[in-house]
Amino acid sequence: MTNHFLLTIVLVALASSFAYASDPSPLQDFCVAIDEPKDAVFVNGKFCKNPKLAKADDFFFPGPKMLGLNIPRSTSNRVGSNVTPVNVEQIPGLNTLGISLARIDFGPNGLNPPHTHPRATEILVVLEGTLHVGFVTSNLNPGNRLFTKVLRKGDVFVFPVGLIHFQFNVGKTNAVAIAALSSQNPGVITIADSVFGSTPPISVDVLTKAFQVDGKVIELLQKQF
Template sequence: MSASSYFLVAAFVALVASQATAFDPSPLQDFCVADMHSPGLHMTQWAMAVNADDFFKAAELDKPRDTMASKVGSNVTLINVMKIPGLNTMGISLARIDYAPSGENPPHTHPRATEILTVLEGKLYVGFVTSNPNQLFTKELNEGDVFVFPEGLIHFQFNPLTITRHAAVAIAALSSQNPGAITIANAVFGSKPQISDDVLAKAFQVEKGTIDWLQAQFWDNNHYKF
């Protein structure tokens, strides 16, 4: 193998290793509060520029959210670095999810976080799908039960009428200050601009008319609007 080939192999291995170990940056001091008034969330480095309010959010998760206005019957209230600037570099965030009877938090992924969820009220049917060959893991959760959704995998929570006819509430912790969320149906059929119906018809092995109908729907965002 030539010297140039050795270099390319070494560079490839280094790139794969760097991607495999990617995660939120670790703090290099006690804290590094995000500057919410600066483009790109530039960081405040000195304690004298910070106060207790940078680590505080008043009574944000104690209030039930409206689930009836959502087509999917759920409402997600996320507390991330955009809400508490002191979370910057801390690698955590928190969410409250409210579910109407028959409501769901539809299949989605968090590209930067593992999620651990506990049911506070009601019951839920939850699950996630592994990468190929796409094995499904599901569980029925009661109050106080805890379930983990691995980072990047498609997962969901559902409050089916077959289990209960009452509303449900859950709290989720996520291992990123800004975990992100990709709701599968919204991303595939509601992107702007839209994905070509030729591409989607081939991918889903259906007629283009079916894709056109799906793309014409209103794909609801169930995240609470502050």
């Protein structure tokens, strides 16, 4: 009987942990994020404005101005892509609502490098161009499976929460995509930047062992980041 009771407790605990694996459901209509804590309530990493003081602009991100998602971004960088996020930092009214958005611009051969969003599933729609996209499963058996697809204008693809994924422009023209994410602040971990560009650097001995390459290769990679 005791074993059955313990098993029940464990199962309930696991079920609870899975149930809260994404942003929690709000318990009010909205919770507009503010930086000033005076007379405010702290909810899910942000202070909440008095709802009586909320206004339409708290739920708005301008389109026709220079920051709007209709404006192409420069892709003149080492990877040839540019991500424009629209999360709780840009729209305070997104706080506690569990959703955000991003525009991704790609130059020819532009890459959104392998990365993860630790707090969000991503769904991507291609507006212009041709993208080769993919994600890799976790280490569980059968582990590290690669799922890839070539997307064209109007195509949609999903990247499960927390898994490493990428997008690469395989067309000869610029490409544009819009991504929706299931978190107000999904976070992003770019694999190469994190591994080879950390501060302070990860020990060369550690990375040499992990990647099974010569230490000079690791030092060269660290210099790139």
